[in-house]
Amino acid sequence: xxxxxxxxEIPLSVVDLGRREGATDVSAALTESRRIxxxxxxxxxxxxxxxxxxxxxxFVMVEKHRAATSISTISQRSIERAVKNVVxxxxxxxxxxxxAPLPQGPFSYDRNLLKAPKIPLDPGTxxxxxxxxxxxxxEKGAERAAGTLNAHRxxxxxxxxxxxxxxxEISGLEISVRAFMSEFATGHAVSIASRxxxxxxxxxxxxxxxxxxxxxxxxxxxxxxxxxxxxxxVFADFVNQVGSLSSAFLVDAGxxxxxxxxxxxxxxxxxxxxxxxxxxxxxxxxxFDDEGVPTRRKSIIEEGVLKTYLHNSLTAKKxxxxxxxxxxxxxxxxxxLIVEPGSKSVDDLTSEVDDGIYVxxxxxxxxxxxxxGDFSTIPRDGMFQIKRGEILASIKELRISDxxxxxxxxxxxxxxxxxxxRWWEVEIPTLTPYAxxxxxxFTKSRM
Amino acid sequence: xxxxxxxxxxxxxxxxxxxxxxxxxxxxxxxxxMKNGVLEASAFEEYRGLGVRVLVNGSLGFASIxxxxxxxxxxxxxRAFRMARLASKLMRRxxxxxxxxxxxxxxxxxxxxxxxxxxxxxxxxxLKEADEQAIAxxxxxxxxVPARMTSLDTWITEKFIATSDxxxxxxxxxxxxxxxxxxxxxPQKGPVQRYFNxxxxxxxxxAERWNLPKLFYEETYALSNILLEAVKPPEGxxxxxxxxxxVGIVSHESCGHPSEADRILGREAAQAGETFLKKDSIGLxxxxxxxxxxxxxxxxxxxxxxxxxxxxxxARRRILIKEGVVNEFLHNRETASVFGVESxxxxxxxAYNREPIVRMANTFFMPGDYSKEELLxxxxxxxxxxxxxxxxxxxxxxxxxxxxLEAYKIENGELKNLVRNPxxxxxxxxxxxxxxxxxxxxxFQAAYCGKGDPMQGxxxxxxxPHIRLRGVKINGA
Numbered sequence: 001x002x003x004x005x006x007x008x009e010i011p012l013s014v015v016d017l018g019r020r021e022g023a024t025d026v027s028a029a030l031t032e033s034r035r036i037x038x039x040x041x042x043x044x045x046x047x048x049x050x051x052x053x054x055x056x057x058x059f060v061m062v063e064k065h066r067a068a069t070s071i072s073t074i075s076q077r078s079i080e081r082a083v084k085n086v087v088x089x090x091x092x093x094x095x096x097x098x099x100a101p102l103p104q105g106p107f108s109y110d111r112n113l114l115k116a117p118k119i120p121l122d123p124g125t126x127x128x129x130x131x132x133x134x135x136x137x138x139e140k141g142a143e144r145a146a147g148t149l150n151a152h153r154x155x156x157x158x159x160x161x162x163x164x165x166x167x168x169e170i171s172g173l174e175i176s177v178r179a180f181m182s183e184f185a186t187g188h189a190v191s192i193a194s195r196x197x198x199x200x201x202x203x204x205x206x207x208x209x210x211x212x213x214x215x216x217x218x219x220x221x222x223x224x225x226x227x228x229x230x231x232x233x234v235f236a237d238f239v240n241q242v243g244s245l246s247s248a249f250l251v252d253a254g255x256x257x258x259x260x261x262x263x264x265x266x267x268x269x270x271x272x273x274x275x276x277x278x279x280x281x282x283x284x285x286x287x288f289d290d291e292g293v294p295t296r297r298k299s300i301i302e303e304g305v306l307k308t309y310l311h312n313s314l315t316a317k318k319x320x321x322x323x324x325x326x327x328x329x330x331x332x333x334x335x336x337l338i339v340e341p342g343s344k345s346v347d348d349l350t351s352e353v354d355d356g357i358y359v360x361x362x363x364x365x366x367x368x369x370x371x372x373g374d375f376s377t378i379p380r381d382g383m384f385q386i387k388r389g390e391i392l393a394s395i396k397e398l399r400i401s402d403x404x405x406x407x408x409x410x411x412x413x414x415x416x417x418x419x420x421x422r423w424w425e426v427e428i429p430t431l432t433p434y435a436x437x438x439x440x441x442f443t444k445s446r447m
Numbered sequence: 448x449x450x451x452x453x454x455x456x457x458x459x460x461x462x463x464x465x466x467x468x469x470x471x472x473x474x475x476x477x478x479x480x481m482k483n484g485v486l487e488a489s490a491f492e493e494y495r496g497l498g499v500r501v502l503v504n505g506s507l508g509f510a511s512i513x514x515x516x517x518x519x520x521x522x523x524x525x526r527a528f529r530m531a532r533l534a535s536k537l538m539r540r541x542x543x544x545x546x547x548x549x550x551x552x553x554x555x556x557x558x559x560x561x562x563x564x565x566x567x568x569x570x571x572x573x574l575k576e577a578d579e580q581a582i583a584x585x586x587x588x589x590x591x592v593p594a595r596m597t598s599l600d601t602w603i604t605e606k607f608i609a610t611s612d613x614x615x616x617x618x619x620x621x622x623x624x625x626x627x628x629x630x631x632x633x634p635q636k637g638p639v640q641r642y643f644n645x646x647x648x649x650x651x652x653x654a655e656r657w658n659l660p661k662l663f664y665e666e667t668y669a670l671s672n673i674l675l676e677a678v679k680p681p682e683g684x685x686x687x688x689x690x691x692x693x694v695g696i697v698s699h700e701s702c703g704h705p706s707e708a709d710r711i712l713g714r715e716a717a718q719a720g721e722t723f724l725k726k727d728s729i730g731l732x733x734x735x736x737x738x739x740x741x742x743x744x745x746x747x748x749x750x751x752x753x754x755x756x757x758x759x760x761x762a763r764r765r766i767l768i769k770e771g772v773v774n775e776f777l778h779n780r781e782t783a784s785v786f787g788v789e790s791x792x793x794x795x796x797x798a799y800n801r802e803p804i805v806r807m808a809n810t811f812f813m814p815g816d817y818s819k820e821e822l823l824x825x826x827x828x829x830x831x832x833x834x835x836x837x838x839x840x841x842x843x844x845x846x847x848x849x850x851x852l853e854a855y856k857i858e859n860g861e862l863k864n865l866v867r868n869p870x871x872x873x874x875x876x877x878x879x880x881x882x883x884x885x886x887x888x889x890x891f892q893a894a895y896c897g898k899g900d901p902m903q904g905x906x907x908x909x910x911x912p913h914i915r916l917r918g919v920k921i922n923g924a
Binding site for chain 1: 480482483485486487488489490491492493494495496506507508509510511512513514515519523526527529530531533534537538539540566567568571593594595596628630637638639640712713714715716717718720721800802836837838839840841842843845846847848850868870872873874877900901902922924
């Protein structure tokens with residue numbers, strides 16, 4: 001290992017050392033990241049945060065024996081110690097049930113995906129974003145706004161014993177705004193973008209403000225089964241559940257309602273869910289996964305039929321299929337979820353509802369049973385009655401208590417309009433329409 | 448390395464910060480993950496870095512860095528300082544650091560059995576034996592247990608915290624944690640699932656004391672019984688006895704979270720939300736006189752254990768609800784200054800690169816006088832909910848739902864058949880007001896409480912005795 005460490009060269013030297021120590025397979029990913037977060041509430045900034053991190057993740061196999069390590073102390077001595085230690089631990093670890101060598105490269109990657117757009121990280125610009133979001137919310141009638149602005153740039157250098165050596169840039173701008181008319185009348189909206197020109201904090205603030213204003217003076221809702229219009233934040237949360245639980249690792253662990261359903265109709269024909277990390281200029285764009293495999297667009301669910309689980313090379317070997325380029329060294333995961341649009345405007349979807357409920361946001365989704373998909377979640381922010389095709393009274397105090405597979409089957413239609421969502425409750429960037437769902441079950445707390 | 452803490456504080460003060468606080472934190476963690484009897488991987492992590500907070504013109508800045516060179520630390524500080532100063536122009540109210548009992552101390556929890564003395568084989572063997580016992584229990588009831596997922600973590604957190612106004616705390620805390628997720632299945636009955644966490648402060652002796660093989664057998668056997676025997680629960684208004692696991696989550700969700708002073712001030716409004724309690728809610732009746740809920744970081748061996756918080760303030764027991772009345776909120780120094788009180792040491796952070804915020808530690812319903820049998824004997828027609836799977840609560844912490852997993856019908860004071868998924872969907876005040884008696888037992892469960900942005904999953908205990916609710920509505924799932 002070189003005496004003076006250049007960060008981008010560390011992964012290669014880790015792979016070399018790991019092999020010399022006796023590992024059959026080694027991957028090493030070094031990530032340098034710079035993130036600025038500005039949090040605000042009651043129309044003022046509560047804290048400004050700067051995160052400067054360099055982390056090194058190492059995974060080794062001695063055939064079926066696996067071990068992993070992550071360190072944040074980047075010095076020649078600490079890296080050498082970590083590599084020797086992780087190989088030693090792998091050798092002492094009982095064998096796993098399958099061995100799949102790390103995928104053999106070198107691979108060619110889409111050069112456009114290796115670079116990320118430049119985003120501003122100067123405090124002046126970022127503070128101005130926050131001001132414009134608050135201004136947008138207040139202009140639409142909200143009394144106060146709270147939220148988070150996130151700006152980040154990162155560079156990941158990956159080397160593997162499969163002749164992979166590549167660097168990937170990642171960047172993004174995200175704002176999440178919650179507007180308040182009162183403690184019961186709130187609205188939430190987000191703007192997320194990889195390119196600064198796609199980022200619109202003021203519009204997010206305005207949308208949050210509009211919902212908050214419309215949600216004024218909510219009345220208790222009545223529990224029951226309703227046709228429901230789910231706004232993008234809610235539907236993105238549900239879609240994240242489907243995308244994340246399509247991970248083969250979680251299926252194998254019993255933590256997924258998609259178990260034993262490949263090739264079966266799990267959703268309405270209107271529903272097609274794609275994982276597409278190859279979309280240049282989006283937040284979840286990636287050129288390669290954590291094993292160095294080039295990422296690709298894939299349908300998880302196509303016109304209602306479950307097409308694939310998400311795999312890395314180990315889960316793929318176990319399931320007898322090819323990797324989908326979704327490593328996660330241990331747990332495969334989606335990168336960038338896309339729901340194909342429907343054929344109707346949001347107004348047309350609304351007009352189909354005779355007696356229903358429009359939900360703009362939700363939080364706290366918990367399962368009674370991951371394998372059956374029974375769960376509940378709490379609508380928050382604006383929730384409205386729909387009568388004879390018109391969005392009317394603001395309502396509160398209801399909970400969605402249903403089953404994820406039933407909801408997917410009950411998708412009546414989706415909007416043409418789609419928007420990108422990621423926030424505190426929605427981890428994977430998701431391009432989602434509004435969704436019209438039949439027979440959605442709402443329950444309520446008893447006083 | 449520790450000199451960087453002093454360097455950061457001196458640098459911040461020389462830049463003009465009114466207040467500075469620096470925390471050098473190292474987390475060393477070893478984990479093994481076993482899925483369906485196969486070890487997926489063993490892992491170790493070493494995260495070390497410096498987190499610094501500065502107060503500039505009444506505006507708060509935070510910076511974290513893990514390249515621990517003076518030049519880099521100073522650069523990060525300058526940026527945090529500039530950001531805070533710029534933000535101060537948007538501030539209407541200056542942030543101040545309120546009073547607190549600042550410490551100058553060293554806290555070290557010494558393990559009886561050091562993690563370094565426990566080889567990988569012993570750890571793996573323990574999980575393997577537990578996994579085999581889960582299979583044996585299911586087999587004894589003639590059901591399958593097709594999915595088992597377990598992780599066992601040991602980790603040591605070392606901190607050195609100093610503040611510009613004199614706090615100086617060193618601590619070393621070892622912890623052991625276990626997560627288990629079990630699915631039992633019968634072709635005619637379908638699947639039933641449960642997950643649970645164990646967690647304590649201490650050395651490997653903790654994992655030995657847990658007797659995991661016995662626990663996995665009992666848990667899987669009980670789950671199999673639910674799968675085979677549980678029937679639709681009765682519905683309607685009835686008396687309900689809640690077990691300590693349910694009482695713990697209720698205390699955490701419906702008392703601990705609403706009592707966080709930063710939520711009351713709206714600081715978490717866009718993420719974890721606000722609370723139905725207001726700044727002037729001290730003295731407000733929210734439950735029956737039998738309701739007493741405390742949060743106590745100083746419980747020896749607890750998962751949420753600490754003696755000094757991240758601001759160097761000495762921690763103490765907080766009585767959040769006393770005899771049904773709101774008694775005290777959870778404070779850090781920032782919220783304490785707004786409320787005109789002293790910090791009660793509730794400032795916590797999960798890693799060097801996370802901002803300290805107001806958190807719970809070990810939140811529990813304080814025991815009463817009744818035995819479990821006495822609680823049951825006075826119920827003519829009701830339900831006993833021992834544990835739960837699904838739960839959630841609205842972001843004002845008022846409208847909540849707990850779906851029982853192991854639950855029994857009570858008839859004339861006796862436990863009868865298992866019932867499947869009884870739903871308690873109720874408001875906070877209605878729930879606390881329905882409590883007419885509390886048991887003298889006390890049990891704790893480990894959990895990771897989620898709050899903050901970026902998210903901080905922080906170790907806590909939740910707990911309590913058995914309690915009895917009179918006349919609450921139960922639904923079927």
